[in-house]
Amino acid sequence: MAIEAIYFDGETSRDNKVLISLGPQGLEITGDTVSAQTWSLPGLRAIDPPYASQPLRLAHRRQPGARLIIGDRGFTEQLLAQAPHLRGGINPKRALHLFLWIGSGLTVLAGLIYLTLNFAPQKLAAFLPDEWSRRVGEQMEASLVEKARTCQSTAGNRALTALLANLAEGDADMPPLRVRVYDIPIMNAFALPGGRIVLTRGLLDKAAAPDEVAGVLAHEIGHVAHHHPEAQLVRIAGVQILLSVATGTSGGTNASSLAGLAAVLKSSRDAESEADGYAVAMLSAARIDPMGLKHFFEKILTEEGKPSGGALSRLGTVFSTHPVTTERIDLIKPLPEGAQIKPPITDAQWNDLKKICGP
Amino acid sequence: MADSLQSSGEPIRVEYVPRPGLGRLAFVNFLLNLVTLTIYRFWAKTNVRRHIWSCVHINGQPLEYTGRGIEIFKGALIVFGLFVLPFALVIAFINIALGPEHPALFAVYTLLYLAIFVLWGAALYRARRYQLSRTLWRGIRGTLVGSSMIYSLTYFGSILARGMSLGWTTPVLNTVLQEQIIGDMRFGDLAFKFGGRAGLLYPTYALCWFLSLVAIIIFIFLFGAEVTALFGPEVQKVFDEIFKPDSHPTSEQIWTASTVAAVVAVSFIAMFLVVPMLWAIYSAKELATFANYTKAGNATFKLNATAGSLISLVVGNLLILIFTLGIGRPFMQQRLIRYMCERMEVIGTIDVDRIAQSQAALDRTGEGLADAFDLGVI
Numbered sequence: 001m002a003i004e005a006i007y008f009d010g011e012t013s014r015d016n017k018v019l020i021s022l023g024p025q026g027l028e029i030t031g032d033t034v035s036a037q038t039w040s041l042p043g044l045r046a047i048d049p050p051y052a053s054q055p056l057r058l059a060h061r062r063q064p065g066a067r068l069i070i071g072d073r074g075f076t077e078q079l080l081a082q083a084p085h086l087r088g089g090i091n092p093k094r095a096l097h098l099f100l101w102i103g104s105g106l107t108v109l110a111g112l113i114y115l116t117l118n119f120a121p122q123k124l125a126a127f128l129p130d131e132w133s134r135r136v137g138e139q140m141e142a143s144l145v146e147k148a149r150t151c152q153s154t155a156g157n158r159a160l161t162a163l164l165a166n167l168a169e170g171d172a173d174m175p176p177l178r179v180r181v182y183d184i185p186i187m188n189a190f191a192l193p194g195g196r197i198v199l200t201r202g203l204l205d206k207a208a209a210p211d212e213v214a215g216v217l218a219h220e221i222g223h224v225a226h227h228h229p230e231a232q233l234v235r236i237a238g239v240q241i242l243l244s245v246a247t248g249t250s251g252g253t254n255a256s257s258l259a260g261l262a263a264v265l266k267s268s269r270d271a272e273s274e275a276d277g278y279a280v281a282m283l284s285a286a287r288i289d290p291m292g293l294k295h296f297f298e299k300i301l302t303e304e305g306k307p308s309g310g311a312l313s314r315l316g317t318v319f320s321t322h323p324v325t326t327e328r329i330d331l332i333k334p335l336p337e338g339a340q341i342k343p344p345i346t347d348a349q350w351n352d353l354k355k356i357c358g359p
Numbered sequence: 360m361a362d363s364l365q366s367s368g369e370p371i372r373v374e375y376v377p378r379p380g381l382g383r384l385a386f387v388n389f390l391l392n393l394v395t396l397t398i399y400r401f402w403a404k405t406n407v408r409r410h411i412w413s414c415v416h417i418n419g420q421p422l423e424y425t426g427r428g429i430e431i432f433k434g435a436l437i438v439f440g441l442f443v444l445p446f447a448l449v450i451a452f453i454n455i456a457l458g459p460e461h462p463a464l465f466a467v468y469t470l471l472y473l474a475i476f477v478l479w480g481a482a483l484y485r486a487r488r489y490q491l492s493r494t495l496w497r498g499i500r501g502t503l504v505g506s507s508m509i510y511s512l513t514y515f516g517s518i519l520a521r522g523m524s525l526g527w528t529t530p531v532l533n534t535v536l537q538e539q540i541i542g543d544m545r546f547g548d549l550a551f552k553f554g555g556r557a558g559l560l561y562p563t564y565a566l567c568w569f570l571s572l573v574a575i576i577i578f579i580f581l582f583g584a585e586v587t588a589l590f591g592p593e594v595q596k597v598f599d600e601i602f603k604p605d606s607h608p609t610s611e612q613i614w615t616a617s618t619v620a621a622v623v624a625v626s627f628i629a630m631f632l633v634v635p636m637l638w639a640i641y642s643a644k645e646l647a648t649f650a651n652y653t654k655a656g657n658a659t660f661k662l663n664a665t666a667g668s669l670i671s672l673v674v675g676n677l678l679i680l681i682f683t684l685g686i687g688r689p690f691m692q693q694r695l696i697r698y699m700c701e702r703m704e705v706i707g708t709i710d711v712d713r714i715a716q717s718q719a720a721l722d723r724t725g726e727g728l729a730d731a732f733d734l735g736v737i
Binding site for chain 2: 012
């Protein structure tokens, strides 16, 4: 039983009238303007899934350019019964290909993410030339403190130098530092690339004793000694590259800086406990009471509930991305009974330091 | 035979014959995009095109989209490796080595934006060429036979000229660009031709230009009046109070402040809605005129585009985008194609039996730049 159908050969746009029938080898096609041919059933492909009111459109693996259009419903049903794969649904081979492509893409992406966030930054940070860290640290400090005044006074500077010298007794290999106090009311301290440490007036105001400032400084020196600021720099750059991998664009600065911050959060927890460990060791070796650091952390914990606002919220994030937790506080233990403790600076020096930003 | 000697070809009828399944497609695409961190988007796009193309019937025969997701995925990978990644690496390097405030960073960003502008036209042209070469009708595919770089330079030049002339060169430039792309367009060996002067567009252009100037002036005036009325000393006090640190504003103060904010926001939104709506008059005129200027075989085209219908197309699409959170994007594309199909008429005849297959080589990958620039191609 032969049925009329239309055949496009893919060479010209002419619609060839052909007769088709189902034979033992498959779909047999004959016509005046078309060479007789047989399309095997497994090689058939439906252009669109069969849909009641429209003719079935077929292609064949052996003749990728040709198309066969069958309008007859009865014949279509018969064909679909013998070649059910034409009904559509998921083509397992194509689905597998797709799965492999996307799967390998995602695997490469996951590997890159791991490398960028957890592995590479700390390894690369140690190799960054000092010149680079110095330059970047200088620019970061300038943009973070914005127009805030640098606090300086002869006596205050002397007190700060004395404090650092006493801390240095706790670590013979203490890295070279450049500590500055800025006239910023929000309580904060952070380490930047190139051995830069920034303290705020708010921090000095809130500190009840020199032990507390010594503790915070030791913690920030810990970051410097472990190259954490440099590692963070590498990490943020890596996240930006990753984002352009994922989105396929070089733009999107806003999104990338946000995501960058989120990525930094995770790994900086480890960095914080590393810096805590360094601080406790340094303080103990320098015979300074580590409880000062503990007291200061407790202060931050109570402060954290309050909202910070305005232009300084940018600085506020430095503490909020490195949250002080009770676990961290609990890890700071007092020096053993009978150990000799000395104040990090004299009371007079402490007074001078407190007044470094003016009375 | 006698018939085909008499009149070469037959009249052309374009219609959109919808079929079910687009909603399901949109939803599945959305889910898979989510799971694959948007890598699936290339296959999603392909599936949607296959569906929509198959609904466009010309003289009873549907179009067929033969593109593959993998082709545009590879296209995106190539552009990523040659364009996106080098820039990202250089920017990261400068950030680390020279610092975030270094002038070299500014230079690289300038270069990046310049490269995007220069390549924008090429991205459009190549995306169009890829789509045409993957569109089959009666077994025959289309193509663009020209150079994408020549088009891109023309396009870049047109951006500069448009800016320098305060927009007044737009009709001429659009005509030139359209002439280039339509002149390069082939369907098999059937060539499209485009010819006509931009002059016809100028009255409408001038009308829209002056209307939007007037609209902007009115809005600036209204806005100024609003601000003085609303930001009198009383309101100023309320704002001072609210933005004070540790403030505890009363509900009355919050109400005043939010009313002021709402009025200002509404007038801004109104301006950004009214001006584009005015320009719909020009867009409709341009679409209709360009269709008139286009020829293929013995046929010319007619597109019944009107400002009102364009506005309802765009606004409707915007609402779909907002209320489906982007999941309904395929329906936006469907509405656009449907609009074109329903409003397009072909006048004259085309010898649809005698078009020979295109001999142009097929691109193996496609749309990389278009994906990188996030062009709104369907």
